[in-house]
Amino acid sequence: MFDASDSLLMNPQSSAPADARFVRIEQVGLTFQTRKARFEALREVNLDIARGEAVAVIGHSGCGKSTLLNLLAGLLMPTTGGVICGNKEVAGPGPERAVVFQSHSLLPWLSCFDNVYLAVEKVFGAQEKRAQLRARTEQALNRVGLSHAMHKRPGEISGGMKQRVGIARALAMEPKVLLMDEPFGALDALTRAALQDVTMQLHAQLGMTLMIITHDVDEAVLLADRVVMMSNGPAATIAQILDVDLPRPRDRLALAEDPRYHHCRAQILRFLQGHAQHD
Amino acid sequence: MDRVLLARRALAMGLGVLLFCGIWAALAAVRADLPGPLTTWHSALELFAHPFYDNGPNDKGIGWNILHSLQRVGLGFGLAALIGIPLGFILGRSPFIADLAAPIISVLRPVSPLAWLPIGLLVFQKASPASIWVIFISSLWPMVLNTADGVRQMPQEYLNVARVLQLSEWKVFTRILFPAVLPSVLTGVRLSIGVAWLVIVAAEMLTGGTGLGFWVWDEWNNLNVAHILIAIIIVGLVGLAIEQLALLAARRFDYR
Numbered sequence: 185m186f187d188a189s190d191s192l193l194m195n196p197q198s199s200a201p202a203d204a205r206f207v208r209i210e211q212v213g214l215t216f217q218t219r220k221a222r223f224e225a226l227r228e229v230n231l232d233i234a235r236g237e238a239v240a241v242i243g244h245s246g247c248g249k250s251t252l253l254n255l256l257a258g259l260l261m262p263t264t265g266g267v268i269c270g271n272k273e274v275a276g277p278g279p280e281r282a283v284v285f286q287s288h289s290l291l292p293w294l295s296c297f298d299n300v301y302l303a304v305e306k307v308f309g310a311q312e313k314r315a316q317l318r319a320r321t322e323q324a325l326n327r328v329g330l331s332h333a334m335h336k337r338p339g340e341i342s343g344g345m346k347q348r349v350g351i352a353r354a355l356a357m358e359p360k361v362l363l364m365d366e367p368f369g370a371l372d373a374l375t376r377a378a379l380q381d382v383t384m385q386l387h388a389q390l391g392m393t394l395m396i397i398t399h400d401v402d403e404a405v406l407l408a409d410r411v412v413m414m415s416n417g418p419a420a421t422i423a424q425i426l427d428v429d430l431p432r433p434r435d436r437l438a439l440a441e442d443p444r445y446h447h448c449r450a451q452i453l454r455f456l457q458g459h460a461q462h463d
Numbered sequence: 464m465d466r467v468l469l470a471r472r473a474l475a476m477g478l479g480v481l482l483f484c485g486i487w488a489a490l491a492a493v494r495a496d497l498p499g500p501l502t503t504w505h506s507a508l509e510l511f512a513h514p515f516y517d518n519g520p521n522d523k524g525i526g527w528n529i530l531h532s533l534q535r536v537g538l539g540f541g542l543a544a545l546i547g548i549p550l551g552f553i554l555g556r557s558p559f560i561a562d563l564a565a566p567i568i569s570v571l572r573p574v575s576p577l578a579w580l581p582i583g584l585l586v587f588q589k590a591s592p593a594s595i596w597v598i599f600i601s602s603l604w605p606m607v608l609n610t611a612d613g614v615r616q617m618p619q620e621y622l623n624v625a626r627v628l629q630l631s632e633w634k635v636f637t638r639i640l641f642p643a644v645l646p647s648v649l650t651g652v653r654l655s656i657g658v659a660w661l662v663i664v665a666a667e668m669l670t671g672g673t674g675l676g677f678w679v680w681d682e683w684n685n686l687n688v689a690h691i692l693i694a695i696i697i698v699g700l701v702g703l704a705i706e707q708l709a710l711l712a713a714r715r716f717d718y719r
Contacts, residue, residue, distance in 0.1 A: 259626060277627045289620040293642040293718040302638060306628045339718070357628075 206235035206393055207256065207361060211265035214251060225251045227419040229265070231412060235360075238387055238394040240404035242452060243414030244459060249397045250286075252414075253365050256395065257283045270360060279307045282354035284364040288346040290338040296349045297334040300324055300356050307357045324356035325349070328382055344375035348382070355386060362387075364396040368403070377436065380406055388433060401456070405448045406434060413455045423459070426451055498689040506689040521681070523673060529697065531673040535591065535666075536659045539598025543655060547603045548648055551610025552640070561611065568607070576601035576662050580669055590670035594663065601662045602655035609654065613647020614640065646717045653709040660702045 209231040216223045225248045233239050241249045254260040255267055258277040267274040269281060277283075282303075290299045301321045308317060325334045328348040338346050347367055354362055364383070368376040380403060387394050387407075398404050404411045408428055415423040428448050430439065439445040484500045491499035498506070514526030554561045579600045583593030621643055625635045667676025675694055682690040 257627060259623060277629055279629065283623075283627050285620060285623065287620055289624050291621060291624065291639060291642070293645075294638070302630070302634075303628050306630060306634075337718070 203235040205232040206237075206270060207231075207233035207395075208268040209233075209252075209256070209265075210268070212252075212255060212262045212267060213264040214248075214255065214260065215263045224419045225417060226255075226262075227421050229421050231422060231425075233393055233395065235393055236391045237410070238396070238408045239410050239412055240408035241395065241397050241412045241414060242399060242401065242404045242456070243420070244416050244456065245399070246417055247414045248417050248420040249414055250365050253283075253363050253395060253397050256361070257281055257363050259283075279303075279357045280360045282357045282359035282362055284347070284350045284354045284362070284367045286366040286369055288338070288343075288350040290346055290349055290353075292338050295335050295337055296325065296330060296341070296345075296352075297321055299338070299349055300334075300353045303353045304356045320356055324352040327355060327386060328352045342375075344371050344379060347371065347379060351379075351382070351386070355390070359392055361393045361395065364394070366397050366399070369399070376400075376403075381436075383407060384432075384434065401449055401452045404452060405430075405445060406436060406439065411448070411452060413452065416459055424455055496688065498692065503689045503692050507693050510690070510693060520672070525678070525693075525697070528673055528675050528678045529701065532663050532667065532675040533701070535595050535674065536598055536656070536663050539595040540602045540656055540659045542595075543599045543602035543659075544606060544652065547606035547651070547655075548610050551607045551648070551651070552614055552644070554607065555611040555614025555644075568604070572604045572608075576658075577665055577669070580666060584670075590672045594666040594670050594674070597666045598659045598663055602659045605654035605658065606648070606651035609647050609651030610644060613644040613650075616647075617643045642718065646713065649709070649713040649716060653706065653713060656705055656709055657702070660698075660705055664698055 209229055212226060212229040213224070214226040216225055229252060231239075241252060243249050251260060255262055256269070256274065258274045258281065261275075274281070290296070291302070294302065301317065304317050304320045304324070308320060312320075322331065322334070325331055328351050330345060330348050330352060333341055333345060338349065341349075350367070367383075368379050371379065383394075383396075384407060394407070396403070396407055405428055411426040411428060412422055413424040413426065414420050426448060430442065430444055430448070488499045488501075491497045491502075510525050514524045516524040517527065554564055576597050580593055580597050583596035584590070587593050587596065617640070621639050622635075625639050630638065663674065664676035664679065667674035668680045669676075671677050671680070675698055679691055679694045682688075682694070
């Protein structure tokens with residue numbers, strides 16, 4: 185474990201290979217200006233993410249971890265600093281950075297298939313024919329194990345299945361970066377475990393860069409190569425980063441008896457308790 | 464279980480109608496000039512024996528009068544929908560235009576649509592377009608305001624989807640905005656058509672010519688009270704039918 189101040193010392197001009205610094209969050213600060221007050225959500229956030237790396241961001245509620253994800257998604261713009269993804273500054277949303285929202289955000293008037301197709305059509309519609317687009321959509325739904333329910337509407341399927349559709353929609357865009365904003369927070373423990381496994385499999389198969397926002401310590405350790413711990417807001421920033429040195433593929437049963445796993449968990453728990461909110 | 468409940472409800476409704484007719488009959492017994500339910504019923508049978516006769520401009524069958532009223536409501540309401548729903552979308556999407564229109568709408572909305580009748584007569588010089596104009600005005604506001612509200616209250620998450628997918632304005636409209644707002648639009652439609660049906664009777668009373676409203680006034684001049692009572696019941700039944708149709712449409716398109 186090392187302090188965030190170490191990463192601050194890294195020279196932005198250093199000639200690290202592009203893949204090691206595929207995503208660069210540099211000196212990012214964000215201040216919300218509401219009608220009545222200013223609220224500094226983030227201050228001096230610095231983080232590099234390698235291509236294909238899985239990073240979990242953990243912290244107490246309101247620490248700005250979702251804000252960080254939205255900056256990367258391009259849904260919010262930083263007040264200071266900048267976000268670079270694959271040598272391009274993030275200036276808005278883009279299909280190479282797909283988002284899985286906490287509230288699944290499916291359009292309730294479209295079937296699961298049409299929800300995914302909407303994204304596929306946007307990204308590949310210019311180059312490919314309809315049959316190919318349909319095949320892509322079916323493949324994405326297949327990957328998350330939803331072939332049987334693709335013609336149902338979101339209102340007709342369970343919360344876990346909705347989130348699977350959300351993941352399929354994001355994956356179907358073939359993103360370089362998959363951003364997941366507390367994707368399994370609203371699900372029961374068994375469904376959550378199943379979807380964590382799906383996420384791990386897809387990450388191993390497709391090799392995209394993954395950022396997952398969570399407040400579940402087990403989820404963070406299970407999924408991530410590094411766990412980014414954020415201090416409490418306002419003016420939240422990255423306080424610590426933990427390398428999760430566990431071999432892949434990971435199996436939750438085997439990990440339950442692995443002392444390294446418990447060591448990682450303990451470190452995160454210690455951090456979260458040290459930053460407990462007193463409210 | 465369900466059938467017992469249904470039978471009980473039907474029984475209660477029938478009882479309600481009977482009770483109403485009883486009170487009506489009692490009132491008619493006291494006032495000699497008020498026809499009772501039976502007299503009215505016989506008069507209605509006579510009336511509906513030839514609903515579509517045509518003896519010149521001021522003497523047409525009841526069927527023609529109903530159809531004329533419905534046609535005016537349909538035209539006025541249709542024009543209002545054509546203008547009001549797109550206007551609602553624009554007001555909901557652009558705070559600037561909403562502010563621009565706010566004072567005008569706030570002042571005009573509480574005005575009784577009938578106050579617009581002289582303006583209609585002045586502009587169109589004819590009774591029928593003037594009453595269509597009044598229907599147009601009365602159906603406009605509920606559709607504009609409900610549509611604008613629906614657009615404003617659309618969950619941000621749907622728009623975030625649109626932003627992440629970078630959908631074109633057209634796709635945003637057809638795939639997200641319109642389906643999301645459709646239930647609110649239909650609420651506006653339902654309110655509008657209800658108001659329009661309320662207003663048409665009054666407008667036709669004033670303009671004359673044809674229509675249920677004209678017929679009510681004409682029969683008042685003939686002192687045919689039974690026909691006036693029949694007209695009240697017809698207006699109620701047609702209004703009920705319109706309301707149910709609008710509700711059916713609203714339920715069909717409600718994704719919630």
